Amino acid sequence: MRYTTLSVGVLEIDLQHANIDQLLFELTDENRMLVVDRITNALIRHFLAEERLCAEQGLLMTDEHRREHERLSGVLRMLQDQIKKEDPDRETILRTYSNILVEHVTRFDAFICERETSGGGGGR
Ligand SMILES: [Fe+2]
Numbered sequence: 001m002r003y004t005t006l007s008v009g010v011l012e013i014d015l016q017h018a019n020i021d022q023l024l025f026e027l028t029d030e031n032r033m034l035v036v037d038r039i040t041n042a043l044i045r046h047f048l049a050e051e052r053l054c055a056e057q058g059l060l061m062t063d064e065h066r067r068e069h070e071r072l073s074g075v076l077r078m079l080q081d082q083i084k085k086e087d088p089d090r091e092t093i094l095r096t097y098s099n100i101l102v103e104h105v106t107r108f109d110a111f112i113c114e115r116e117t118s119g120g121g122g123g124r
């Protein structure tokens with residue numbers, strides 16, 4: 001229960017969030033550097049996929065949300081380097097990613113189903 005703290009209501013996006021949570025569940029003291037690399041790559045790919053899916057399905061992807069993906073991608077790269085240098089324990093790593101994911105999903109992803117054009121305007 002991190003990225004999947006709440007369902008955004010789009011199957012493909014919820015599945016990608018669940019996959020990222022799954023990577024966090026797999027984190028151990030032994031494999032943590034490998035898993036951090038996987039989570040970083042999976043998240044950065046996911047942000048792009050989420051933007052594409054929203055565009056394809058006419059879902060709400062605000063400029064603010066897009067900018068946050070960009071900012072977070074930078075943060076995630078920095079974090080990856082920092083973890084390699086400082087070698088924190090599994091719990092610290094888990095807590096750090098959990099906080100990032102819960103914050104992102106509740107502040108941004110939660111609203112993508114509030115479609116950009118909600119009726120009112122003729123045409124289909
Ligand atoms: Fe997402």
Ligand SMILES: [Fe+2]
Pocket residue numbers: 047050065069104108109
């Ligand atoms: Fe997002």
